[in-house]
Amino acid sequence: MKTDVVDLYEIRKTIHPRAVHGRFAAWRWALVWATQLVFYGVAWLPWNGRQAVLFDIAHRKFYILGFVFWPQDIIYLTVLLIVSALSLFLFTAVAGRLWCGYACPQTVYTEIFMWIEHKIEGDRNARIKLDKEGATANKILKRGSKHAIWALLALWTGFTFVGYFTPIRELWGEVMTLSTGPWETFWILFYGFATYGNAGWMREQVCIYMCPYARFQSAMFDKDTLIIGYDPKRGEPRGKGEGKGDCIDCSICVQVCPTGIDIRNGLQYQCIGCAACIDGCDQVMEKIGRPKGLIRYDTVHAMEGQPTRILRPRVLIYSAVLAAIVIAAGAGLWMRVPLKVDVIRDRAAIAREVEGGLVENLYRLQIMNTTEAGRRFEIAASGLPTLAVATEPAVQLAATESRMVLVRLRVDPGQVKAGTHPIRFHVRAGDDEQVAVQEKSVFIVR
């Protein structure tokens, strides 16, 4: 048997996608604008005299518009991640790689970077020609300015990203005076480099070799999933003239593909569902006077002439779970009490006698005011006869303050037998009965 030696690692073939216009390209640009206006813009939005969205890790406070989240609220982050994952599953089951094609940062930044590249170096053919040129002044100038603009945009992205974790207006001042702290500098450069590297250099390599989502989404595909497909019944045999199909083999669909595949070979794992080939092919069909949609969004079933079922068990299950979690999280957020209380009982000094023959227990209450206004909180306890608070029954907390308050509770040992008794602390805002928290603890009499 004849054997060949093949290289298991191939040198990457540079892809020069041809610029494309059309319905789906317009949608992608709309999403580029929408996501980037939010990303670059929201960091600058003021709210209540502070940044509207700020993840203040140093002080462990996470501001999102009117909400102030504390580390104890991590459940909401978990819910957000679960909702994101389930939405991704649902969209994928119904409509394939919608996220990949239109909203994924990798796609969005690649789109922006390619637009810059296109403006400076020209379209596909001009870029291929430029590639082959030696080190001419023209090439150095074009390539140099392209990378300079990429780098600036990437740094701005890194700066904006860090601006969500440290107040962006102060950060801007620091950047202008080159006085950013070591970690701020590191993360600005890190995210800048990641943007530049991923959108400028890595591009489709990220989707094909690095992205985990791209790898496991095939598990969500079935024959009723919307994919981008070429209709061979209409297209074949390719070519021009009598007896040929609608595909004139112009290869536009291959030239516009950002991952360098030929969609006419069928569904491939490299396809990110960007629909550039649909836009490209539709234009050609229009020119040659054939109906659009030789390459189109469709399901495998529809391509085979069978009916498509949208409501499959997997779609229903994803939807039901997603709806349940969204409703539960929404209700949780709606009913969230902006007050947190932790009770720690003094452990060594179990119980002590005080004047009047009363028994006293001591507790440390960590009271956390999670609103952005000062508030007075009333402290009470229940669960035993004669149980009374012997310390100041109210405490004034500043905005977003967390304070340890010592609370002494007393009972008359004549009314309560020796042992450990469950009790409850009641802490509530002086100005709002709804803002109240109950915490369990125990009272010990000996």
Place this chain on the structure above:
Amino acid sequence: MSLFTSGFWDIYVAGLTIVSIIGCGVLLWFQSTHRTSGGETSGHVWDEDIKEYNNPMPRWWSWLFYLTIVFSLGYLAVYPGLGSYAGVFGWTQVQQLEEENKQAQAVYGPLYDKFAAQDVVSLSKNPQALAVGQKLFLNYCAQCHASDGGGSRGFPNLTDKDWLWGGTPEAIKTSISEGRTGVMPPWGQAIGDEGVKNVTAYLMQLSGNAYDSLRAYSGKEVYAKTCVACHGADGKGNQALGAPNLTDKIWLHGSGEEIAETISRGRQNQMPAHKDLLSPAKIHLLTAYVLSLSGK
């Protein structure tokens, strides 16, 4: 510091590490090409019709592999990892701890120095100092004296004005840094059960409680012979010895049956010394905080 009794094992570990790393590189090199009899798939088939294509990996992926080898060699050159070789940087965990301690000292040292320069009485009225003092108290003192300094049975209350060993700043500071050992000898054998009961009755009288006057009368005689040496003729105690005042209503070990038990069996109470645990500046600040507890 050598982990092994014989230098052989250092060389063994270092050799094994180096050979493994080089082995990884060699393996990678020889596995970058593949001899195939043609055909697009690897020949593996799953689930009846899923075949594995021979799609090559990108070249940069293998560079990443080589990069990890370069990184590991560089890492082993500068950090300890090859047997007992210390690495070019000479890094150790102990050294890192010391450096971090030094950094913490640089940050917090000036704060404590500022407080250490002021006298205890004025510090005990300084809210900023008391805020820091409370944190120290909760860390080091609250386990016994309770979070509010109110103590509990066997552990003195620091919030009243009754001091076993004195309530001056100097006395408090000595209690914290040197510790105290309070000893009440057992008198049960010497004065007998009746003696104990009588002295207890006398103490009830001294502290203004209801008492049996007959027993108290006898108890006073026993007291004058056995107790005066430490607790004084008037029963007000002696702070030099840590002997408590018996004329107030404060009973560290309990005010009922426990008084007779204290007399009969004695007590041993220990306040541990903190001078080896806390810096002088922290003890200074704690002294001020403890003073403020009883000053309210």
